[in-house]
Amino acid sequence: MEMTKWLDEQGNLIGDVAVPSDDVLKTMYAEMKRGRMIDTKMFKMQRQGRMALVAPVSGQEAIQVASALVLNKEDWIAPSYRDSVATMLHGMPLENIIRYFKGYSDGGGAPEGVNVLPVQIIIAAQMLHATGVAFASKIKGEQARTVTFFGDGATSQGDFHEALNFAAVYKLPVIFVCQNNQYAISTPVSKQMNTETIVERAKAYNMAYEYVDGNDILACYDVMKRAYDKAQDGPVFVEAVTYRLGPHTTSDDPKKYREQTEEQQWQQKDPLVRMRAFLEARGLWDAAFERAIEDRASEEIEEAVAKIEETPPPTLADMLEKVYETPPTLIQEQIDGLRGNE
């Protein structure tokens, strides 16, 4: 199957394509760099014992930034645990993301007015939620699209098939974005499915689809804009072929299941490096631009971390109170007991 590609590995433009404005190009790079810096900082904080567990995004920024850039405020995102670059760009405060990975019960949700569903850990479950949200938008006659992100591994879950089937039958405005990062923890794609691409699985539901180089932000943006338009008439499936440069989570050691030569090959395709080369060749990148992005992101991170670390973490009772709107008697008794010991 032919893959949509705009940039080669050196960041040169392939073919005759309509490039977005300079401002959009610079924003693409700035947002990927911001995401990379936040990711790196959270990883280090976990090693210092200041975070519970982190699922790094590094390597997958292009498809996430491109997706978020095509959305409007009223559109929805149904994310997994590895999608914070996309959700931040859609309005999720950095502070919430850090609180979530610190293990705080109040971190996963978005503030009122930010259309991002809570982070989903149950593999593929967010796809059903996305289909449900899109169904609601359609019933209400709203224009909103819902984008849901998931991995290659998620496409072997029953939820994936149920979500795609329902969305296709009811022609719902949902975009299924599969980030094929080659692994479900330690299981490579070749041991997960017998098809050459993941798109093959979606084709069976008779929906529009795109197959894209997920490390090429220009191609991702092109594909996502097209998907956005098509989603007005029904679901679109996007397979973005990418690679998780870091471990599955901070608890994982990828050296146990993949070769370093493979990692090095993918480092050559790093979406930030390619986009930077592209910008530089057009006179849109220099060291001062890079430093300005870095300074802004560092300040943003320091501020968010300081604010969180200045305030006490949620208590056990806070955690239980989040589970039910009106807690059943037994849970209420536990909450009262815990509050008594605070």
Ligand SMILES: Cc1ncc(C[n+]2csc(CCOP(=O)(O)OP(=O)(O)O)c2C)c(N)n1
């Ligand atoms: C229903 C379910 N089964 C198993 C797990 C354990 N688990 C956590 S992440 C993961 C792998 C998911 O791989 P993929 O969908 O490719 O996403 P990636 O982590 O690569 O982004 C598994 C099996 C889970 N969270 N939920």
Ligand SMILES: [Mg+2]
């Ligand atoms: Mg994966």
